[in-house]
Amino acid sequence: MALLIKTDIDRGNAWTEALNAHYPELKTYTWPYDGDPAKIDYALVWQPPKGELKRYPNLRAIFSVGAGIDHLASDPELPPNVPVVRMVEPGLTAGMTQYVVLSVLNHHRFMLDYAAQRRAKVWEEIPQIAAEARQVGMLGLGVLGRDALEKLRAFDFKLAGWSRSPKSITGVTCFHGPAGLDEFLAGTDILVCLLPLTAETADLLNRDLFAKLPAGAAVINVGRGGQLVEEDLIEALDSGQLSGATLDVFRQEPLPEDHPFWEHPRVFMTPHIASMTIPSSAVRAVVANIQRLEAGEALQHVVDLKRGY
Known part of the structure; x- marks a missing residue:
């Protein structure tokens, strides 16, 4: 299993450390990624370049780093059959x-x-x-x-x-x-x-x-x-x-x-800081959903892209 991380600011290392601590079986890569796109199973992203996610043919789920998903819904080339998951976590x-x-x-x-x-x-x-x-x-x-x-x-x-x-x-x-x-x-x-x-x-x-x-x-x-x-x-x-x-x-x-x-x-x-995703706490929500999918269970907090939430 492999996950690609793309955030809007330099938090890739924090996410990598948190994921390694909570789910060491999961390989993590930070964007930009120049490896084999077919090896990426999951993407954890915020404002990825339009068309970026269509490069990964084996994506099983796309996780938004934040609660909003319009940064993904606005991508006309978003893979149509890959579930998008919004961030819902206590922090x-x-x-x-x-x-x-x-x-x-x-x-x-x-x-x-x-x-x-x-x-x-x-x-x-x-x-x-x-x-x-x-x-x-x-x-x-x-x-x-x-x-x-x-x-x-x-x-x-x-x-x-x-x-x-x-x-x-x-x-x-x-x-x-x-x-x-x-x-x-x-x-x-x-x-x-x-x-x-x-x-x-x-x-x-x-x-x-x-x-x-x-x-x-x-x-x-x-x-x-x-x-x-x-x-x-x-x-x-x-x-x-x-x-x-x-x-x-x-x-x-x-x-x-x-x-x-x-x-x-x-x-x-304020500069869009009302609620900031903190990797050390938010990682639990990502890991729990990946484990659910790997176990054959349904993902939680999947977005209906037609409704926009």
Whole structure:
């Protein structure tokens, strides 16, 4: 058995070490690979070059290093009969939940306003709003969205969620489908997007959606950059329809130096780090799935590429 590793930054050695420790029977190779493509059984990748994976005729599974799979789904030459597996593991989930909770609390406690006051050397209290008077709305009720909502429950926010199909979560008012979106938005004061990028969710965070939120709402995007119409966000912030935004994902990454987000006082940004895959913990999910396949069992967390998740 052999596995090819291709990550977006220099973590190949960390993955190799972790895989060797947990599954020494598995041979590992880091990209670029100049050996016999027919020897590669599995690929663990993030943003491989388009057409790269079709070179390996005996691939049995493709593992995404991260939770998102649009970097694979966008490859027109992706081998059609090879299952694609998204990363689902406790460390990745915990990282995203930490980021979401931190971001929600930052908006709830007016941290953008206090940062502006610090720059202006203003010492002034802002009247606080009780958590139970605010609704946090989650777009996307998969593993990551559900875990974040569960942890937010401890702060006494009103919690709501929206998904493509019906869901039921204790303590969360759930909406679904196009018919439920407007009602979900109308009551949401802090909106979190954790949707996968699909044809239906592209450009979802736009002028029309922002107008359906209560005036002064905040937006947190940790889904995908292609879901946000960036010009519409700036317009909504400048008009006061939105009070602030926390953004971890962007249409172009790295963000261009001349992008208006860099200087906008109502935008808090991070460089796509909301949840980072740590090889030492994530390797267990990869190994468990390879062992399942080698034992003739079905893989877990296989993506439906037609749906995009």
